[in-house]
Amino acid sequence: MRFTIVKSIKAQQKLSRQLIRSGKSIAVVPTMGFLHDGHLSLIKKGLSKADIVITTIFVNPTQFAPGEDLTRYPRDEKGDLEKIKQAGSQIVFIPRLTDMYPDDYETYVDVENLTLTLEGESRLQHFKGVTTIVAKLFNIVQPDFALFGMKDYQQAAVITKMIKDLNWPTKIIVCPTVREKDGLAMSSRNSYLTPVQRKQATALYQSLILARQMVKSDERRPSEIRKSMRRLIKNAAPDSDIGYIAFTDLKTLEAKKEITKNTIASVAVNIGPVRLIDNMRIF
Ligand code: AMP
Numbered sequence: 001m002r003f004t005i006v007k008s009i010k011a012q013q014k015l016s017r018q019l020i021r022s023g024k025s026i027a028v029v030p031t032m033g034f035l036h037d038g039h040l041s042l043i044k045k046g047l048s049k050a051d052i053v054i055t056t057i058f059v060n061p062t063q064f065a066p067g068e069d070l071t072r073y074p075r076d077e078k079g080d081l082e083k084i085k086q087a088g089s090q091i092v093f094i095p096r097l098t099d100m101y102p103d104d105y106e107t108y109v110d111v112e113n114l115t116l117t118l119e120g121e122s123r124l125q126h127f128k129g130v131t132t133i134v135a136k137l138f139n140i141v142q143p144d145f146a147l148f149g150m151k152d153y154q155q156a157a158v159i160t161k162m163i164k165d166l167n168w169p170t171k172i173i174v175c176p177t178v179r180e181k182d183g184l185a186m187s188s189r190n191s192y193l194t195p196v197q198r199k200q201a202t203a204l205y206q207s208l209i210l211a212r213q214m215v216k217s218d219e220r221r222p223s224e225i226r227k228s229m230r231r232l233i234k235n236a237a238p239d240s241d242i243g244y245i246a247f248t249d250l251k252t253l254e255a256k257k258e259i260t261k262n263t264i265a266s267v268a269v270n271i272g273p274v275r276l277i278d279n280m281r282i283f
Contacts, residue, residue: 001052001090005081009100009140012093016054016142025050028143030134033057034074034188035083038178042147043087045175049145053089056137058100062108063129074191093141100136109135111158111165114253118154118246118266119277130155131162138170146170151177151185153264153279157253177278179205185278192274200237201276204267207232207245208280211265215282220259222247225282233269243268243275250281259283 006012019026027046031039039055046053057080064070077094084092108128114120115127138146148156156174163172177185183205184190184198193201207229214225226245233240248255250262259282266279 003085004091006091006093007096009095012054012095012140013142015091016140019052020142024052025144026142027053027145027147028137028141029053029055029089029147030137031055031057032059032073032188033080034076034191035080036178036186036188038149038151038186040083040087041178042149042175043084043089045173046145046147047088049173050143052091054091054093054141054143055084055089056093056095056141058095058133058137060129060133061097061101062132063126065123065125068123069189069192074188093137095140100133108132109162109166111161114154114158114161117253117255118244118248119268120154122243122268127155127158131158134159135162135166138168143170145173147173147175149177150174151187151278153250153266154253157251183209185276187276189274189276193271197239197271197274200240201271201274203233203236203240204269204276204278206236207267208265208278208282212280212282215259215263222256222259225259225265229265229267233267237269237271239272241270243270247282 027050029042029046043053043055059073061070109131110128111131120127160172163170179185182202184201210232211225211229219225229245233242246266247263250264256263261283263283264279265282268277
């Protein structure tokens with residue numbers, strides 16, 4: 001299929017219907033653009049699952065809290081299109097803001113409990129924006145598969161729950177976090193970092209590695225591991241502001257009283273004005 005850029009919702013719905021009728025399976029990779037190798041790994045995984053991969057680019061205003069970086073979120077549509085084409089995704093859907101959210105828009109999807117902890121605690125309404133836009137994209141694209149990154153593991157868990165609760169036939173696939181050579185999880189927001197902040201940002205990854213090592217050495221107390229992680233982050237990134245260091249269950253996101261199988265350690269750290277998150281399975 002020829003590389004196709006679609007901007008109208010109706011045109012995308014029609015194209016998806018045609019593909020489905022001709023027996024093609026569809027995978028979708030929802031993104032906010034400014035693509036890096038993490039996004040491209042989702043496209044590659046999608047191509048291994050489905051005939052057609054539809055990459056979407058939409059900087060979704062409803063998932064940004066007031067005062068967050070919506071207006072300065074990095075954009076590079078031309079560069080993104082080149083990367084998407086190179087990666088083999090056949091269709092790019094770039095809806096217009098006023099089509100997705102016309103003035104009289106008033107319908108939202110909300111997963112009630114999984115969204116109360118971690119990111120949801122400090123970013124009010126964030127996940128309601130995420131689930132709403134993903135629900136809308138699924139209705140437009142009609143995918144058999146949808147690919148999300150483990151980097152945003154709570155997001156993947158919330159979307160998986162939405163799919164289950166609303167009986168959506170789409171299969172969610174969660175892909176591993178792609179990292180820079182020094183361990184920093186790739187993120188469009190890394191482009192905000194100054195060279196000094198960029199160096200300090202590796203503290204997140206280093207703290208997660210430390211947590212994993214402590215568990216390997218039989219430490220099972222979250223409080224002790226948190227203390228060591230905090231010390232490491234404060235040493236490596238003196239100007240940082242730690243949002244949370246959490247130990248939760250992979251699926252339920254419940255806080256662990258003791259580190260056991262399926263524990264994910266997650267961190268949110270502000271370095272300068274940039275809020276970075278990362279996580280790792282530590283047991
Ligand atoms: P975003 O454009 O930041 O909204 O991300 C779009 C998708 O890419 C989400 O499913 C993210 O979890 C995923 N993603 C972002 N960064 C990475 C990464 N470093 N490795 C793998 N997936 C990622």
